[in-house]
Amino acid sequence: MSVxxxxxxxxxxxxxxxxxxxxxxxxxxxxRTLVQRSWEAACKVGGADRVVVATDDGRIRDxxxxxxxxxxxxxxxxxxxxxxxxxxxxxxxxxxxxxVNLQGDAPLTPHWFVxxxxxxxxADSGADIATPVLRCDGRALNGFLADRRAGRVGxxxxxxxxxxxxxxxxxxxxxxxxxxxxxSAETPVFHHVGVYAYRPGALAAYPGWPTGPLEALExxxxxxxxxxxxxxxxxxxxxxxxxxxxxxxxEDVPRIETMMIEMGMR
Numbered sequence: 001m002s003v004x005x006x007x008x009x010x011x012x013x014x015x016x017x018x019x020x021x022x023x024x025x026x027x028x029x030x031x032r033t034l035v036q037r038s039w040e041a042a043c044k045v046g047g048a049d050r051v052v053v054a055t056d057d058g059r060i061r062d063x064x065x066x067x068x069x070x071x072x073x074x075x076x077x078x079x080x081x082x083x084x085x086x087x088x089x090x091x092x093x094x095x096x097x098x099x100v101n102l103q104g105d106a107p108l109t110p111h112w113f114v115x116x117x118x119x120x121x122x123a124d125s126g127a128d129i130a131t132p133v134l135r136c137d138g139r140a141l142n143g144f145l146a147d148r149r150a151g152r153v154g155x156x157x158x159x160x161x162x163x164x165x166x167x168x169x170x171x172x173x174x175x176x177x178x179x180x181x182x183x184s185a186e187t188p189v190f191h192h193v194g195v196y197a198y199r200p201g202a203l204a205a206y207p208g209w210p211t212g213p214l215e216a217l218e219x220x221x222x223x224x225x226x227x228x229x230x231x232x233x234x235x236x237x238x239x240x241x242x243x244x245x246x247x248x249x250x251e252d253v254p255r256i257e258t259m260m261i262e263m264g265m266r
Contacts, residue, residue: 001097005052025260035053085198097199108265114195129196131166148173170218
């Protein structure tokens, strides 16, 4: 099954304008932009046939082409990364069996997360879309809770049922747990990792569906699939000791840089 990885990169982010071009310093002291680090992460994924950056902004296009990425220009009317992936796939002529959306705000995404995701979708013929979930340790959960107390939107959490089919995704911390966890303790909360693998039919249909009330409230694009009664498979991935965080707010930059230094990521 042929695999296309698309990195949607939008300059005009509501919460963090210019986010794809924000520089992150690695363990070697060198700075590279968020979109470059996301592209480098995508290029490490085994089994991917093609990696492209999809954007509507000339600054991002010029920068991405400068470090060697293939760029697909998409329209400004794309409401989220999934719609941008759908347009990019169509612009390239379609034909891929699986399209992966590796969002450009997750530079710490290990390649095996995406490889496990692709394998999960291949193995479950009934799923329209697959997305990774990572069981939170106490450190991650406490970070989510601290963000919410401070009024910041941190990571997204997921709950799923039989067959690991998604029940809901939220920017709140779900399910509720009143327990206090040590940093290294296992918790019942799952962090939703912002990567998606779509079957092309579901991806092509997505832009034609209206934005539902849950998607509008949460600002989470994957909820449109659930509101359309599509099957979203949650694939549990193993961090293998790696830390993971998405860049959602300016305050996340030093947090991610610290994680990169601790993990020795260049």
